Amino acid sequence: MATDIATAQPATQPPAADAPLRIRNVTAEDLLSLGGAAVGALALDWVLYERILPFSGALGFWVCWYVLFLVAYTSIASMQWDRLAVRDKVVQVALSTFGLLATAIVIDQVAYTLVRGFAAVRHSSFWTQTMAEAGPLSPITVGGIAHALVGTLEMLALSTFMSVPLGIAAAVYLAEVGGRAARPVRTLVDAMTSLPDIIAGLFILAFVVLTIGVPKSGFAASLALAITMLPIVARASETVLRIVPGTLREASYALGGSQWRTVLMVVLPTARSGLATAVVLAMARGIGETAPVLLVAGYSRVMNVNPFANWMTSLPLYTYDEIQSPETADHVRAFGAGFVLIILVLILFTIARRIGGGAPGELTRRQRRRIARQDAAMQRRAGRVTG
Amino acid sequence: MPAEGSTRIMTTVPDDVPRTIVAQPSTGDKIFRGILRASGWSVFVITGLILVFLLLRAARAFKFMGFAFLTTSAWITQSPQHFGIAAILPFGILIALIAMIIAVPTGIAIALYISEYAPPRLKRPLISLIDLMAAIPSIIFGLWGLFFLMPRILGLESWLGRHLGFYNPSPALASNYANSTFIAGVVVSLMVIPIVTSLSRQVFSQAPVGEREGAYALGSTRWGMVRTVVLPFGRAGVIGATMLGLGRALGETIAVTLIIVPAWHFSFNVLQSGSNSIASRIAVDFSNYPDAGSMGLSALMAAGLVLFGMTLIVNTLGAIVIGRSRSGQATG
Numbered sequence: 001m002a003t004d005i006a007t008a009q010p011a012t013q014p015p016a017a018d019a020p021l022r023i024r025n026v027t028a029e030d031l032l033s034l035g036g037a038a039v040g041a042l043a044l045d046w047v048l049y050e051r052i053l054p055f056s057g058a059l060g061f062w063v064c065w066y067v068l069f070l071v072a073y074t075s076i077a078s079m080q081w082d083r084l085a086v087r088d089k090v091v092q093v094a095l096s097t098f099g100l101l102a103t104a105i106v107i108d109q110v111a112y113t114l115v116r117g118f119a120a121v122r123h124s125s126f127w128t129q130t131m132a133e134a135g136p137l138s139p140i141t142v143g144g145i146a147h148a149l150v151g152t153l154e155m156l157a158l159s160t161f162m163s164v165p166l167g168i169a170a171a172v173y174l175a176e177v178g179g180r181a182a183r184p185v186r187t188l189v190d191a192m193t194s195l196p197d198i199i200a201g202l203f204i205l206a207f208v209v210l211t212i213g214v215p216k217s218g219f220a221a222s223l224a225l226a227i228t229m230l231p232i233v234a235r236a237s238e239t240v241l242r243i244v245p246g247t248l249r250e251a252s253y254a255l256g257g258s259q260w261r262t263v264l265m266v267v268l269p270t271a272r273s274g275l276a277t278a279v280v281l282a283m284a285r286g287i288g289e290t291a292p293v294l295l296v297a298g299y300s301r302v303m304n305v306n307p308f309a310n311w312m313t314s315l316p317l318y319t320y321d322e323i324q325s326p327e328t329a330d331h332v333r334a335f336g337a338g339f340v341l342i343i344l345v346l347i348l349f350t351i352a353r354r355i356g357g358g359a360p361g362e363l364t365r366r367q368r369r370r371i372a373r374q375d376a377a378m379q380r381r382a383g384r385v386t387g
Numbered sequence: 388m389p390a391e392g393s394t395r396i397m398t399t400v401p402d403d404v405p406r407t408i409v410a411q412p413s414t415g416d417k418i419f420r421g422i423l424r425a426s427g428w429s430v431f432v433i434t435g436l437i438l439v440f441l442l443l444r445a446a447r448a449f450k451f452m453g454f455a456f457l458t459t460s461a462w463i464t465q466s467p468q469h470f471g472i473a474a475i476l477p478f479g480i481l482i483a484l485i486a487m488i489i490a491v492p493t494g495i496a497i498a499l500y501i502s503e504y505a506p507p508r509l510k511r512p513l514i515s516l517i518d519l520m521a522a523i524p525s526i527i528f529g530l531w532g533l534f535f536l537m538p539r540i541l542g543l544e545s546w547l548g549r550h551l552g553f554y555n556p557s558p559a560l561a562s563n564y565a566n567s568t569f570i571a572g573v574v575v576s577l578m579v580i581p582i583v584t585s586l587s588r589q590v591f592s593q594a595p596v597g598e599r600e601g602a603y604a605l606g607s608t609r610w611g612m613v614r615t616v617v618l619p620f621g622r623a624g625v626i627g628a629t630m631l632g633l634g635r636a637l638g639e640t641i642a643v644t645l646i647i648v649p650a651w652h653f654s655f656n657v658l659q660s661g662s663n664s665i666a667s668r669i670a671v672d673f674s675n676y677p678d679a680g681s682m683g684l685s686a687l688m689a690a691g692l693v694l695f696g697m698t699l700i701v702n703t704l705g706a707i708v709i710g711r712s713r714s715g716q717a718t719g
Contacts, residue, residue, distance in 0.1 A: 009538050030425055038529070041670045045599075054581045058539055059540055059542060060540070060542050060543045060546055083609050087608070087610055088609055088610040088611070090610035091610040091613075092609070092610070094496070095496050095497075095499050095500040095503075095504050096504060096675055098493055098496035098497045098500055099497055099500040099501065099504075099505060099513060101493070101497075101582065102497050102516065102520065102584075103513070103516055104576060106516055106519060106523070107537075108531075108535070109523060109527060109528070109531045110523070111532075112535050113527055113530065113531065116534070118462075135716055142621060166426050166429060168424065168430065169426030169427075170423075170426045170427045172423050172426075172429065173423035173424055173427030174427060174492055174524075176423070177420055177423050177424065177426060177427075178604075182427065183710070184431075185427045185430060185431070185708045186436060186706075186710060187707055187710055188430045188703070188706070189429060189430055189701060189705045189706075190631070190702075190705075190706030190709060190710065191431075191631075191634070191702035191705070192430060192434070192702070193631070193698065193708040194582060194631045194632070194634045194635040194638075194697060194698075195634070195639065195695075195699070195702065196634075196635075196638020196639070196640065196666055196694055196695070196698055197525075197638065197639065197640060198638065198640040198666045198669055198691070198694075199437065199638065199691060199694065199695045199698075202441065202669060202687070202688065202691040203437045203441065204435070205673075206440040206441060206443070206444045206668060206688060207436060207440040208507065210444070211440065211443075213432075213644060227433060227693065230430070230433075231430070233682075234430075257410065257413055258412075258413050258416050259416040259420070259597070260415055260416055260418075261417060262420035263419070272635065276449060281518070281522065284522040285521075285522055286522020287524070288522070288523070288525065288526065288527070289524070289525075290525060290640070290641040291470055291525075291640040291641055291670060292525070294641075294670055295674075301710050307450075316524055316526045317643075319526050319530070319647075320526055320529075320641060322535075323530065323645065334530065335530065336400055336526055338526065338530055341526070341527065342523075342524075342527060345519075345522055345523065347523065348522075349515075349518075349519055351513055370580055371547055
């Protein structure tokens with residue numbers, strides 16, 4: 001046996017020689033063809049657009065440039081390569097531009113809101129005041145979002161508190177109990193993730209506000225938000241629970257653990273970082289919802305910290321209300337609230353990416369450091385006992 | 388002769404049937420599973436409650452208008468009441484269709500780029516970016532569409548109108564094109580793209596490695612491999628993603644409400660100023676009826692019920708298709 005292993009793994013080979021060969025698939029010809037097509041198309045577009053052909057508008061210019069670019073690139077490519085390769089290259093370029101396009105649109109939306117909102121958020125009054133002080137013609141230096149910020153945070157906290165336990169329990173049901181009966185549940189959860197958000201508001205209005213008699217308030221709005229967040233939490237958590245290795249569960253069962261102990265003490269802690277990501281992503285979705293809040297939160301211009309009584313305002317609702325006013329100052333305030341909203345979403349998103357970076361069970365740097373510290377302490381103690 | 392003995396024993400052993408194991412869950416486990424099952428089935432309870440309460444509240448409007456609810460274009464809920472969804476429903480469907488025409492090819496292209504073409508270093512950032520696009524609030528899409536996109540897209544709109552013969556108003560003013568179904572459709576398409584992209588990317592990345600390498604081994608280019616392996620493998624997933632995206636597009640509220648101005652005569656002229664949708668009608672109109680028993684509110688509930696029923700059917704079909712394509716994750 002020992003000789004078998006020795007022959008199978010010759011120790012004479014240094015492992016460093018095993019580095020993979022780097023394959024370059026971008027050549028100078030590729031880059032030059034691309035650049036040439038882009039510049040040529042731009043020049044042709046500049047001549048044709050608005051000068052020779054009766055087109056106008058900045059967006060149209062770039063659409064025309066792109067069409068010309070693809071035509072130019074196709075013809076340049078067909079001079080050098082065969083038919084199959086040309087098709088391959090052109091498709092690659094076209095698909096890459098779609099990737100670029102998505103990036104550009106997201107960056108543009110975020111940047112546009114941030115730039116236009118900056119005119120509002122640089123005034124400290126915008127952060128500390130409510131709209132109680134502001135009249136319809138007040139300048140931007142009067143009136144702010146303090147009440148909407150408080151309302152958003154309270155509604156978010158309440159709806160997270162309601163949707164997360166239910167959502168994770170539903171995910172555990174789908175991933176751990178399963179069976180034939182779980183299939184319709186998963187289908188409905190999938191279907192609910194893209195249910196119209198205004199329906200959640202309409203339902204809470206019909207059920208909780210008009211039938212049970214809970215007044216329009218932050219609490220009613222949180223209920224509506226919780227309905228929109230529930231499927232998102234359940235969906236994302238289930239994906240995370242599924243990649244917890246089955247061997248961990250089996251180890252727990254082999255030690256005599258019951259199912260509930262296995263889930264609570266092995267599966268959920270292993271998936272902790274992924275579950276946190278699921279929750280934070282759902283929060284990022286919930287914080288920006290306008291339609292459910294619109295119907296059942298009422299709208300308040302003054303500070304209200306009690307979510308169970310009186311009307312409340314959230315940041316999206318505030319933006320929606322201000323943008324419908326004809327005054328410029330109100331539009332600036334709307335973009336200011338959009339600024340704060342985007343920043344909150346970005347913060348939540350960064351948190352989600354940071355905690356969700358590792359695979360289930362993978363330790364963060366801080367956890368590894370703590371284990372190393374404990375190890376060192378134990379060794380010191382052991383040393384003292386023997387010495 | 389030990390060998391002969393052992394063969395005789397082998398023949399006497401009956402067929403190799405696994406013994407059935409009956410695991411008796413403990414009381415704690417039974418309670419635990421009960422709680423989980425209840426939470427899982429709560430989504431059915433919520434959906435059922437939505438249906439029941441919208442129906443209860445909408446009953447008055449349905450009774451009043453009868454079949455005419457489907458054929459009336461106007462929305463007059465004050466004294467000579469006369470309302471129906473003949474204008475707002477088709478307008479909303481038209482917005483969703485425009486959104487899908489733009490979003491489905493774009494979403495599939497982005498998904499293909501991320502799963503097949505992007506350099507490995509860019510993959511994770513791009514996936515995050517698409518997730519972020521899904522998390523951008525719809526009110527931000529509305530602001531962006533109204534203030535950034537609208538002035539820039541009018542030129543394209545008037546070009547489409549003049550040269551493709553859709554719409555050619557005699558004084559070609561910008562106000563003839565602003566707030567149109569087309570612009571609303573473009574903005575909604577941006578909100579659907581992340582749904583189509585992320586679901587399609589998941590099925591594309593599950594395309595089996597063996598077939599991919601087989602295609603390459605037969606001399607295929609990358610596009611040839613994508614066309615013959617990845618796309619056929621992901622077809623069901625793409626169809627499901629499209630349907631889930633359609634559900635989202637039909638129900639989009641705030642961005643549409645900000646961009647359009649209400650119109651009450653349905654026309655297929657998507658470039659013309661003015662449009663409508665059920666969700667935006669609800670958002671605009673609800674505040675006029677604080678009274679629980681009013682006909683106006685009941686009419687909105689009726690419209691909401693139509694929207695809910697429509698999106699629920701579309702989404703459920705989409706979810707079933709997606710669930711089939713996700714066979715690796717099937718329960719049982």
